[in-house]
Amino acid sequence: MAERPERLMIETDRHRISGAVTVARDGNRNRISEMLGASERDFIGLTDVTIEPFDGGNVLHCEFLVLARNKIVFALPVND
Numbered sequence: 682m683a684e685r686p687e688r689l690m691i692e693t694d695r696h697r698i699s700g701a702v703t704v705a706r707d708g709n710r711n712r713i714s715e716m717l718g719a720s721e722r723d724f725i726g727l728t729d730v731t732i733e734p735f736d737g738g739n740v741l742h743c744e745f746l747v748l749a750r751n752k753i754v755f756a757l758p759v760n761d
Contacts (some may be wrong), residue, residue, distance in 0.1 A: 687713055688759040689727070693752045696734055699759065700727030700746060716754055725750055 686701040702725060704716055717725065725748045727745040 686728075689713065690759050691727075691748065691756045693748075693756045694754060695728050695736070696732050697748065698727065698730060698732050698746070698748065699743065700730035702727055713758055717750065723750055724748065725753075 682702045687704050688699070688701050691698045691700075702713070702716065704713060716722070727746045727748060728744060730741075730743050730746040732743070732746070734740075
């Protein structure tokens with residue numbers, strides 16, 4: 682299956698998280714909304730991640746993050 686990376690900006694109740702997710706290029710699950718809304722998926726894997734706390738703490742950078750889907754308040758696609 683061909684895949685493509687999509688950059689997202691995600692907010693939880695405590696953090697703003699920017700990173701890339703992998704979605705199918707064609708066919709089933711080729712939209713971010715389908716991936717985020719999949720009831721069988723409890724976690725979302727992101728790469729090249731920046732985590733900004735809303736309380737003004739240190740900004741963190743990491744290569745990979747697994748985020749619990751139920752912690753997402755909203756997500757937006759980001760065009761670089």
